[in-house]
Amino acid sequence: MHLGIDIGGTKTDAVLVDADGGVLHRHVLPSGHGPDEVVAQAVAAVARVCDEAGIVVGDAASIGVGIPGSVLGGVVSHAQNLGITRLDLAGELEKAWGARPVVDNDVNAGAVGAWVAADGGLTSVAYLNLGTGLAAGLILDGKVWRGARGAAGEIGHISIDPAGPLGPDGLPGGLETYASGSGVALQSGGVPAVDVIAAADTDSASAAIRDGIFYGVATAVRMLVLTLDVEEVLLGGGLTRMGEPLLEGARRVIRGWERQSPFLASVDLTARVSVLDPDIPVAAVGAAMRGAGRG
Secondary structure, eight states, rough: OOEEEEEEEEEEEEEOOOOOOOOOEEEEEESSSSSSHHHHHHHOOOOOHHHTTTGGGGGSSSEEEEEOOOOOHHHHHHHEETTEEEHHHHHHHHHHHHSOOOOEHHHHHHHHHHHHHHOOOOEEEEEEESSEEEEEEETTEEEEOOOOSOOOTTTGGOBSOSSSBBBBBSOBBBBHHHHHHHHHHHTSSSSOHHHHHHHHHHHHHHHHHHHHHEEEHHHHHHHOOOHHOOOOEESSGGGGOOOOHHHHHHHHHHHHHHOOOOOHHHHHHGEEEEOOOSSSSEEEEEEEEHHTTOO
16 A cells, blocks of 8 residues: 655645555545644645555555655755745654655646546657646656656646737746636636636626636647657546546647648647546545656
8 A cells, every 4th residue: 555645735645555545544634824834734744644544654655745846856946836935845754754755746646546546558748737727748668757846747838829828927928828727716816716617508708718718728638749749648636627628729729720630630630638526536546656666
């Protein structure tokens, strides 16, 4: 059995999984803010999972943790939503557990979890996380690809329309502004994405934002496939609770491009994008698999 912890901006999700990534036990707690609270909530979530399973932490074969920010050698930097400037997370958790976890960026962990959940014998996938922000985790030849400075997959900062809405970084038309929870809220004056989407059939401003989500997702898929030629782009994160309308909306945009471009039609983008089951905790499962040495 392997322990995995996904420390997110709002919740800390702890799971105990089998060797294939199947979830055996799970417990979710609110995430803390600031280094001490973040560590305390991770320890508390794991304690609850272990209690449910009737084991102690040391019984787990491995422990993995996913967390936002830059991660190097178990040290987390610039996890702003968690109030962390710099934290030796692996070291602090080792003190609590007597075992040192593997710590990785949450989107990288999510990519491993998505790859495991896809279960199709794939060796190259992109996990497009449409959550509070937008970023992609990359699995190339069966390994997480981080890039030269750990910034691989940070495509939310790529501008796809120089006349588009301003993002929080002050740049116009970024992918994250079109297709993330924070981007939708920014465009709508603070209205949550779920409410914007619900109003889209009767409100023209909401419809424009919804269509921007479709365009942003389609553009991200096009970008990832044409840059890396991954076998599949797997969509996850809170926005995917839109379900089939999200996938069909993005595919509708892609089909429009394919009608204009024989080349784009030839790479079959529409068949290479799918939505993960939103009830699978892919980041926590991926963290567990990273702890076990996968990816």
